[in-house]
Amino acid sequence: MAPPTGKRVKGVQIYRPFVYGTTAKPFDEKTNPKPPGVPDDHTHSWTVFVKGIDDVDITYWLRRVQFKLHESIPNHVRMIEGEKNKPFLLHETGWGEFEITIKLYYVPESSEKPQTLYHHLRLHPYGRTDEEKENMRLNGGQVLSWAYEEQLFNEPYEPFYEILTSGAMPPASSTPTTTKSGSKGGGGKSGKDKDQIKMIRSEGGVLERSAMIPLTNRPGQPFxxxxxxxxxxxxxxxxxxxxxxxxxxxxxxxxxxxxxxxxxxxxxx
Known part of the structure; x- marks a missing residue:
């Protein structure tokens, strides 16, 4: 953690939504064949992740994520460095369920201590009702165990506050819509074109660097x-x-x- 710089912005709370969890799928010769070298007793492939809501970039506030897996797994403590516009994730295989410790490390400007989350890896269909379990089986056996969370920054330091409030941006997956406007110089008539990004919340999605969540559900976006x-x-x-x-x-x-x-x-x- 970097030493504090500047003062805290008193009376301010800023939150950012994100998603974490696991996605698991049983090995199957047709839909999910077992890769070479995977132990015979491993029955599933699975992924653990931390990502932005609607897959927007969160590396401007989250620098790295540590995943602590079961001790029986080689190199069971993994550190994933942030890459712009990419989720924090790792892929593994196994046969049993266990609790994963997820530690969040923030960008140096935040001067905040790491925070810890706990998540139970799910390999088999689960739910409150038999219908919910059956829906997982019909979904190609893919078991989603995802959780929606909101990261709260209470009275952030001034440099971090500037980062968090620097303005929303179009999602990296979309093409920004720009308009051109003339801006006059100090003493002449000649103008200078300036591209201005037009913010559009297309199809109920969200803007990056914002606290928005989607308006409606879409495939792969259940929140x-x-x-x-x-x-x-x-x-x-x-x-x-x-x-x-x-x-x-x-x-x-x-x-x-x-x-x-x-x-x-x-x-x-």
Whole structure:
């Protein structure tokens, strides 16, 4: 961690969304053949990663990521350096599930200490219902165990604050739309063309260096405002059920208390 430079920007919190997790798939001769040299008892190939929401670049605030795997795996502590517009990831094979320790190292300008996440590697279909498990099987057996997270920077140092607030940019995968405008010089009529990037949130996507998340789900992008609203609806429905159960329980308790009072009254006669 670099020594602090400048002052902290008081009363400011800046967050950036990101995704981490694992993707696993069983070996299959047709769809996922086992590479040469892989041990016979290995049943799956899998990937662990940290990446930006909607695959946008996050290396402007995240410098490197350390993945600590099971000790039985050779070189079980891996450090992945950030490459612009690329996720932090590593590929492995294996047969068992275990907990992966993920340590985030921020850019030097942040002067922030590394933070640690924990993620359980999933190789086999899982879910709250049999339907959710079956959907994973129908998805070519690919098991996605992804988590949405928001990195919060509380009162960042001034240099890091400047980086975080330097302005949104079009995603690296898109072609920027530019317009040209004339800007007059100090004393003449001659103007100088200046390219200006037109920010467009195309197809509900996001802009890099922003805190946006996609408006709707797309293939390979399960986290969006649409997903958020679905989860909020589920929570509200669950809350209604909990309140109904609480009301029912209160009625049952009140009934038992009345019955107990009646029994005591009868016993005292």
């Amino acid at each position: 969006s405002r649409e997903t958020e609203q679905v989860e909020i609806k589920k929570l509200r429905e669950a809350l209604v059920k909990v309140e109904e159960l609480m009301d029912k329980t209160k009625e049952e308790v009140a009934g038992k208390e009345r019955r107990l009072k009646e029994l005591k009254a009868d016993a005292g006669k």
